Amino acid sequence: MTKLNFAFSIMLLVILFHYLLQRTVAQVTDPMEVRALKTIKSSLNDPVGNLNSWNSGDPCTSNWNGVFCYPTPNNGHLHVQKLHLLKLNLSGNLAPEIGLLSQLQILDVMRNMINGTIPREIGSITSLKLLLLNGNAISGSLPDEIGYLPNLNRLQIDENQISGPIPKSFANLSSVEHLHMNNNSLSGQIPPELSGLPRLLHLLVDNNNLSGRLPSEFSKMPNLKILQLDNNNFSGRTIPASYGNMSTLLKLSLRNCSLQGFLPDFSGVPQLGYLDLSWNYLTGPIPSRKLSAIITTIKLSNNRLRGSIPSNLSGLPFLQLLSLSNNRLSGSVPSSIWQDNISTGNKRLIFDFQNNLLTNITGSSTFPANVTVLFYGNPVCSNHVQANLVNCEPQTVNPASGSIRSSQITCPSCRTELYYxxxxxxxxxxxxxxxxxxxxxxxxxxxxxxxxxxxxxxxxxxxxxxxxxxxxxxxxxxxxxxxxxxxxxxxxxxxxxxxxxxxxxxxxxxxxxxxxxxxxxxxxxxxxxxxxxxxxxxxxSIKRSSLSTGALIGIVVGSVVGGAIISSVISVFVMRKCSRHIIGSRKRTTSRNTIKMNDVKCFTVEEMERATDNFSCSSLIGHGGYGMVYGGVLVDGMIVAIKRLQVGSFQGSKEFSTEIELLSRLHHRNLVSLVGYCDEEDEQMLVYEFMSNGNLRDHLSSNCKDPLSFPLRLRIALETARGILYLHSEADPPIFHRDIKASNILLDSKFTAKVADFGLSRLAPLPDIEGVSADHVSTVVKGTPGYLDPEYFLTYRLTDKSDVYSLGVVFLELLTGMQPITFGKNLVREVSMAYQSGRTFTIIDERMGSYPSDCIEKFVSLAYSCCQAQPDARPSMSAVVRELEKIWAMMPDTDILHPESAITELGNTTAPLFSRAAAPYSYLSSASGSDVLRSVVPNVSPR
The missing domain is CATH 3.30.70 (Alpha-Beta Plaits)
Known part of the structure; x- marks a missing residue:
């Protein structure tokens, strides 16, 4: 009888478990939210197919990419809790139906190419805690409705194209701690009402077009730690004296805001660690009361400060940088400022006093090894006694970048194990x-x-x-x-x-x-x-396990036997899944396309290792999203740059094939040459000719010590245009480059310009049976913000005029030295306004020296025509080349066609020795427009 009862009990438990499992499986996502997600997908462009999983099944139970749900059903349905779509190469618009995700807590679409406006309907998601829209191309104004989200903790809209005022309704965000709205085109006054935000920690609105007064009410904010307002236009306004009483403030940055008046006394800010008021019109003396003992950075350069340097700037144990350059400070400099910081252990301590009226140093003129003191442009440099003791050479102060690599012992290679x-x-x-x-x-x-x-x-x-x-x-x-x-x-x-x-x-x-x-x-x-x-x-598999486990726990609690069965089933399932995944992870899954090669050499991995000293750190010259770039020397003595693709990068593998197929049959003096490639042992590498003078962008940078002259800039423009004209008219079939930008124009030892990076290029359309060619290629938008043809961006129609537009932006960079997008301003728009108002010469880069005004006018006019919004209004590439040749012919006699007389050629070397301390260099494909973190031109010398 006992056995019968036991068997009957087991049967009941099995039936109960089966019933409960059926109940669990039956739980589905709220139908309204399912429809909302499908509408959201339909309004987005997904060229890589990152949202393909959204095509079938249930969002919460079928692993829709980026969709995370509450682990237990609510009101009979599962609900979307988080939407994580970080950097999925998405474009298009955010659909208003996003407001139907009524229980959403996190909306993350950062680092995509989404445009359009922010849907007002987001303001109805009262559960929303994180709204992360930064790093897109969103435009329009900020909806007032966002200001009524009671649980919003973090709003990030930075690095977009949002315009209009900051809504006063944002003063209602009682839970917000982070407002990041920098790098947009916001205008108007900062609402003083924001001072009522009880929990706000960080307010970042730098690089906008804000104006009006600085709200003195901000001094009342109980928790504000960072106030960053750089690069706005508070013209004629003063810094409120009340800012000197902000008890919680850690960082105040008001650089380049057109501020006037006296420098406030910040000695009453006990936690102040970083103060930047540079590039304003501040006057008067530096207050003599001591600043916070934890301050690391004081930037007061490029103002109109007068008086002496007070001794209260000494005895700051954590100080790293004191910049007072380009003011009208006079008198003596007390050496105690740097002597008192000797014992702090700082690896780098910089005092920049350049371009003032300082006459001498009081106290010791000895500088500790970790201290740099700059005095260029001061009378002290003409004092024969002290001139030999101080640094009187002009210098630009830049923060130190690099890598942190520990000493490594010699180990056997991990290459046989993929990703290891x-x-x-x-x-x-x-x-x-x-x-x-x-x-x-x-x-x-x-x-x-x-x-x-x-x-x-x-x-x-x-x-x-x-x-x-x-x-x-x-x-x-x-x-x-x-x-x-x-x-x-x-x-x-x-x-x-x-x-x-x-x-x-x-x-x-x-x-x-x-x-x-x-x-x-x-x-x-x-x-x-x-x-x-x-x-x-x-x-x-994690996501599926966590969701179903959570739901089962909520339903079968109290059923010990059922729980044991579930645990056993899941354990076996997970063990089998993990086993398959680990085994699968050791196998290469990327398929290789058949590559057509003409006149390029196929290298072995062994040859590449020998050329780069086994890919040593000293050979590394660049780093990007698709891999590393190394400098190397081949066995025949040829110096090359080797781009080593990151293993498993699907996008990089596609660009690898594209670049070989195109460059192997392109031959022009103004295109970078592909020497060869390596495609074996889970390695993919491209080998290019070495371009010793790096890329054009870095020669136009304000940090470049030897700026390019106008004749050399004009010649670079002409050579670049000739290279692109070859792609459009002489290549067979023609090619649209699709990513022309200053960093993709490389310069050899003679400063000959060569176009590089064909990873995004597309073949032009071929003629049909009647010999008629289409005028465009329909394709997803790729390229770099600031250089993108607006017509291509809106219509997905890539034409030869798209390259003309991008080249026009490069011309504007050559003329002005400015970047396409900087401090929230668009270079094309700024130049257009100057050109139309007759102020052309006010935007010309003064660093390029003298130039014929008629040549400049014609060059500006050509660049302006290339950047017209309508493609039909732009010249063809052949017309661009003809116009540049005419401008060149107008130039007075110059030896710029033969600059090698002033340039030291690279010597014949047998092995590479690369340094990272020179100018930047770019061989990396950069589909996102920002993949290259830091790459430099190597200095090559015999070992």
Missing amino acids: EHNPLSPIPCLCAVPLGVGYRLKSPGISDFRPYIDDFRADLTFLLGLHFYQLYFDLYSWEAGPRLRMYLKLFPDNTSLFNTSEVLRIKQMLAGWEITLSDVFGPYELLNFTLGPYSSMVP
Whole structure:
């Protein structure tokens, strides 16, 4: 009887389990939210197919990419909780139906190419906590409705094209801590009502067109730590004296805001660590009361300050940079300013006093090894006694960038194991492991030199992520405009070869969901990318497991036997899945296309290793989203640049094939030559001729010490146009380049211009049976913001006139030295306004020396016509070349056609020795427009 009861009990439990499982499977996403997601997809362009999973099944139970749901049903349905669509190459518009995701907490579409306006309907999602729209091409004004989101903690709309005022309704955001609205075209006055935001920590609205007064009411904000308003136009306004009483403020940055009046006294701001008031019209003396003892950066350069340098600037133990250049300061400089900081251990301490009226140094004129003091342009440099003791050479102060590489022991190669590499910091020597790649940016750091804070940052981030110190490895870091600090990190498993799947999802969720808070000195951060590599196939299984497990727990609680059965089933399932994933991750999945090659050599991996000293760090000259670039010397002594594709990069593999197929049959003196390629042993590399003078963009930079003359700029324009004309008319079939920009125009040892980077190029349409050719190619929009033909951007119709537009932007760069998009301003728009108002010569780059005015006028007129919005209004490339040749013929006699007389040729070398301290260099494909983090021209000399 007992056996019968036991059997009957087991039968009941099985029936109950079956019933409960059926109930669980039956749970589906709210039908209204399903329709909303499908409408959202239909309004987006998805050229790579990242949203293909949205074509079938249920959003919450079928692993729709980027869709995360609540783990248990609510009101009988599952609901979308998070929408993570970071950097998926999406364009198009955000559909108003997004407002139907009524229980959404995170909306993340960062780093795509989405345009259109922000839907007002987002204001109806009262549960929304994170609204992350930055890094797109969104335009229009900010909807008032966003100001009524009661739970919104973070609003990021930076790096878009949003215009109009900041809505006063934003004063209702009682939960907001982060307002990041920088790098747009916002105008009008900053609403004083924002001072009532009780939890606001960071207000970043730099690089806009804001005007009016600075709200003095901001001094009342109870928690404000960062106020960053650089590059706006508060013309004639003063800095409110009340800002000197902001008790919680850590960073105040008001650079280039057209501010006037006296410099306020900030001695009453106890936590102030970073002060930048440079490039204004501030007058009067520097206040004599002592600043916060934790301050790292003081920038007061390019103002009209008078008086002496007060001694209160000494005794600041954390100081890294004091910049007082280009003022009217006079008298003596007390040496105590730098002598008192000798014991701080700073790796770099800079005092910039250039271009003042300083006459001498009081006290010791001895400078410690870690201190740089700049006196160029001061009377002290003509004092024969002290001139020999001080630095009187003009210098530009730039933050230090680089990589943090620990000494590595010699280890056997991990190449046979796909994606595997050594962790130099691992306690287990030579352990091969698969890291996670993280692109990371500090948006408003409170420091000028990162090096003394590297260990603090590593300890901070690893602690917050629940990792060990040795699991985080710095690949590269670089300062960007802002200043902002960009870095590439690698997270390694803890003394094993692989992360388990739950750990991958946990780390990604913490970074993408802003679930960590760094120390205040590092300011706010943003996630640029999270590279899963072989783990990408494991994430969907995590998502499916976590959702179904959560739902089952909510339903079968109390059924111990059912829970045991579920646990067993899931355990077997996960073990089998993980086994398949780990085995699969060791196999290369990228298929190779058959590549047509003409006159290019196929190299072996061994030859590439020999050319680069086994890809040593000293040979590394560039880094981008699709891999590394190394300088090398072939066995015949030829100096080359080698682009090594990141293993498993689908997009990079496509560009690899495209570049070989095109460059192998293109031969022109103004196109970069492809020497060869390597395609074996899970390696794909492209070998180019070496261009010793780097790229054009960096010769136009304000940091370039030897600016290009006008004749040389004109010649570079002509040679570039000839190279593109060859692509359009002489290549068979013709080619549209699609990514013409200053960084893709390289310069050889004689400054001959050559067009590079054909990874995005497209073949022009072929004639039909009657010999008639279409005038365009229909394709998804790719290229670099600022250079994109607006017609192509709107219609997806790529034509030869699209290249003409991009080249016109390059011409404007040559004429002005400015970048296409900077400080929230568009170069084409700025030049058009000057051209139409007859102020052409006010925008010309003064650094290029003298020039014939008639030649400049014709060059500006040509550039202006190339940048017309309507393609029919632009000249053809052949007309561009003819006009440049006419302008060149108007030039007075010059030897610029033979500049090699003034340039030292590279010597014949037998082995490379590369340095990273020279000008930038670019061989990297850059579909996103910002893949190259930092690449430099190597200096080549015999070993």
